[in-house]
Amino acid sequence: MKKTFIMFLMMSLMLGNTSAAWADSSSIELSLDNIKPIILENNLDMQTADNNEKKAEEDYNNLLDDVNDKEDEVTAKKTEISNYNTEISNFKLAEDGSNSDDLTTLKTNLKTATNDLNKLNTDLDTLEQQKTTKRYAVKTATVTYNQTVEKAVYAAQQDYINYLSILEGKETKENEIKSNERDLSVFKLKYSQGFAAKNDGDAFNLKETTLKNDLSQINTKADVALKDLKTVLGVDQNTEIKFDNSIDKDLQDILQINFDEDTKTMLENNFNIQLQNLSIDELNNKQDQDDSSVSEYEIDNSQISLEQKTIDAKTNFKSQYDALMTSYNTLKSDYDALKNYQTQFNTINAEYSYGFASKQQVDDLNTQIADQNSVIDNQKNQLYLNYLHYIQMKEGY
Numbered sequence: 001m002k003k004t005f006i007m008f009l010m011m012s013l014m015l016g017n018t019s020a021a022w023a024d025s026s027s028i029e030l031s032l033d034n035i036k037p038i039i040l041e042n043n044l045d046m047q048t049a050d051n052n053e054k055k056a057e058e059d060y061n062n063l064l065d066d067v068n069d070k071e072d073e074v075t076a077k078k079t080e081i082s083n084y085n086t087e088i089s090n091f092k093l094a095e096d097g098s099n100s101d102d103l104t105t106l107k108t109n110l111k112t113a114t115n116d117l118n119k120l121n122t123d124l125d126t127l128e129q130q131k132t133t134k135r136y137a138v139k140t141a142t143v144t145y146n147q148t149v150e151k152a153v154y155a156a157q158q159d160y161i162n163y164l165s166i167l168e169g170k171e172t173k174e175n176e177i178k179s180n181e182r183d184l185s186v187f188k189l190k191y192s193q194g195f196a197a198k199n200d201g202d203a204f205n206l207k208e209t210t211l212k213n214d215l216s217q218i219n220t221k222a223d224v225a226l227k228d229l230k231t232v233l234g235v236d237q238n239t240e241i242k243f244d245n246s247i248d249k250d251l252q253d254i255l256q257i258n259f260d261e262d263t264k265t266m267l268e269n270n271f272n273i274q275l276q277n278l279s280i281d282e283l284n285n286k287q288d289q290d291d292s293s294v295s296e297y298e299i300d301n302s303q304i305s306l307e308q309k310t311i312d313a314k315t316n317f318k319s320q321y322d323a324l325m326t327s328y329n330t331l332k333s334d335y336d337a338l339k340n341y342q343t344q345f346n347t348i349n350a351e352y353s354y355g356f357a358s359k360q361q362v363d364d365l366n367t368q369i370a371d372q373n374s375v376i377d378n379q380k381n382q383l384y385l386n387y388l389h390y391i392q393m394k395e396g397y
Contacts, residue, residue: 026236026238026239026240027239027240027241027242028235028239028240028241028242029242029244030160030233030241030242030243030244031243031244032157032160032161035153035156035157035160035233036149036153038233038234038235039149039152039153039156039232039233039234040149041234042233042234042235043152043232043233043234044234045148045152045234046148046149046152046234049144049145049148049149050145052141052144052145053138053141053142053144053145055141056134056137056138056140056141057138057141059134059137060131060134060135060137060138063127063130063131063134064131066127067124067127067128067131070120070123070124070127071124073120074117074120074121074124077113077116077117077120078117080113081110081113081114081117084106084109084110084113085110087106088103088106088107088110091103091106128289129286129289132282132285132286132289133282136278136279136281136282139278140275140278143271143274143275143278144271144275146271146397147271147397150392150395150397151397152232154388154389154392154397155232156229156232156233157385157388158385159225159228159229159232160229161381161384161385162225162381163222163225163226163229164243164381165377165378165381166218166221166222166225167222168374168377168378169218169374170215170218170219170222172370172374173211173214173215173218174215175370176211177208177211177212177215180204180207180208180211181208183204184201184204184205184208187200187201187204188201226241229241253387254324254325254328254387257321257324257390259318259321262317262321262394263314263317263318265394265395266313266317266393266394266395266396267310267313267314268396269394269395269396270309270313270396271396271397272309272312272313273306273309273310273313274396276302276305276306276309277306279302280299280302280303280306283298283299283302284299287299316393317393317394320386320389320390320393321390323386324383324386324387324390327379327382327383327386328383330379330383331376331379331380331383334372334375334376334379335376337372338369338372338373338376341365341368341369341372342369344365345362345365345366345369348361348362348365349362349365
């Protein structure tokens, strides 16, 4: 099996530019950059969040219709009152008072219409207050929906990388088994010629058993990881996933990070801060409308909460940046160690070709190089996850 390299640092993956592609309901092609559209189409939680957002928008639009209808009623009632006033102003009372009842009726109708107008205006004020509340409900639902989506996307990206990482471990273990089988074959040849002891063979057999048990555990772990990935994607467990792991990017993206500028962007985008600002705006609007339920203490507490959320956002973002840089520096050290092993291997291999080093020394360095490559692969996975999380936090999630 061709070795799976999980490379890293491709910011464009976060932008979702590549469209999702799937052949049919039982097979999908999956890469880090098409995880989002697949989740949006299949994950039931995303569909629920989308419905909640649409419901909030529908309620708001219905309320706008109610406001418009009530405004039409107010306008009509004002016209009616104006007409009554005109009729009363122009009314000619007969000398014998025979039409006085008509004037009384007009005045009664005017009073009734005026009372009706007062009630309509009260109803309209109530609807206007509801309009403000529902407008903020729409904004909140939109922010909540986006946050729900991005959390699911990041979880899926973690599961994706975790699964491919397990496959790397599986390949490494399979190579160890093959190497042990070759060593066992060499031993059997030596043993048949009297150049090896039986105990040496027992060691190879024991190692084979251990390696196969390890491989069995890795296979179980891979099955669980794949199940988790399919669950968060929202696809059926019988769906075949064709993985695209051709991801490549150098380390320069991390070196070019401007943390101070990114912090400003993060604070502008942060969903928790946006939601708190919406809450404060809503309270201020209610206060402007003389809503007695809103006190200065409530507004002050909301401002304090905003300050705390801002502090928390800065602290968490700095922690994620530190984790990213730690991963970056660790990976650099791992590459330096690999380079050192490769230099040693070249030296020992040259000495072996001239008979100044044993094959065991060559094999040991080969093992160290393989182990170090495995360490690097795992560290690249961690670095990539830290980078993904940093970018998502910068974008407000």
